[in-house]
Amino acid sequence: GENVEQHPSTLxxxxxxxxxxxxTYSDSASNYFPWYKQELxxxxxxxxxxxxxxxxxxxxxxxxxxxxxxxxFSLHITETQPEDSAVYFCAASIGDFNKFYxxxxxxxxxxx
Amino acid sequence: xxxxxxxxSRVICKSGTSVKIECRxxxxxxxxxxxxxxxxxxxxxLMATSNEGSxxxxxxxxxxxxxxxxxxxxxxxxxxVTSAHPEDSSFYICSASDRDRHxxxxxxxxxxxxxxx
Numbered sequence: 553g554e555n556v557e558q559h560p561s562t563l564x565x566x567x568x569x570x571x572x573x574x575x576t577y578s579d580s581a582s583n584y585f586p587w588y589k590q591e592l593x594x595x596x597x598x599x600x601x602x603x604x605x606x607x608x609x610x611x612x613x614x615x616x617x618x619x620x621x622x623x624x625f626s627l628h629i630t631e632t633q634p635e636d637s638a639v640y641f642c643a644a645s646i647g648d649f650n651k652f653y654x655x656x657x658x659x660x661x662x663x664x
Numbered sequence: 665x666x667x668x669x670x671x672x673s674r675v676i677c678k679s680g681t682s683v684k685i686e687c688r689x690x691x692x693x694x695x696x697x698x699x700x701x702x703x704x705x706x707x708x709x710l711m712a713t714s715n716e717g718s719x720x721x722x723x724x725x726x727x728x729x730x731x732x733x734x735x736x737x738x739x740x741x742x743x744x745v746t747s748a749h750p751e752d753s754s755f756y757i758c759s760a761s762d763r764d765r766h767x768x769x770x771x772x773x774x775x776x777x778x779x780x781x
Contacts, residue, residue, distance in 0.1 A: 594774055594775065595772035595774045596772045601768075603767070641707060650768075652698075654707045656706075657707050
């Protein structure tokens with residue numbers, strides 16, 4: 553099956569700096585890559601996603617890039633704010649409406 | 665849009681009792697629902713996938729007789745933890761997807777914290 557690895561496990565940045573979280577996947581058939589933000593004691597919230605036919609997607613301060621050849625995708629957060637502090641999970645899905653394979657999570661701490 | 669609720673948000677029960685957790689899609693029809701379990705500081709572990717009107721498909725290692733899943737309608741799925749024991753204490757999260765409206769997106773509920781004494 554699919555294996556998703558996520559790095560780093562923790563990331564501390566100063567407010568206003570950029571943060572980058574990277575994920576790799578093993579199955580070249582994976583075609584959908586969402587990113588979720590999870591605050592303590594809450595369920596994950598979808599923040600951005602990308603499909604395999606696209607190389608990059610941006611939504612205000614958040615962007616995701618996908619390199620299908622290298623089988624990795626990254627989350628980029630610019631101008632970080634304290635409210636960006638949370639745990640971020642990447643995931644990969646093979647085919648349509650199939651289960652997600654989640655990364656291990658990255659705890660982002662944005663210091664004011 | 666795409667709001668998913670869970671009830672209860674927290675439950676404490678005695679060992680040996682059964683607990684039912686509800687997952688509802690509030691503004692869309694959930695053709696598929698997923699149930700996850702999450703231990704502290706760990707990732708989400710998929711327990712089972714359920715399609716409306718069908719039996720749930722359980723992941724390897726998940727006891728189907730212990731974790732009963734029902735997806736009787738397009739807006740409601742339930743997870744029943746039968747004869748709960750302290751090791752079943754965890755954060756249970758559901759997600760929902762609508763094949764007609766959403767591509768592969770899964771929308772997550774707020775989670776249910778189960779504590780078994």
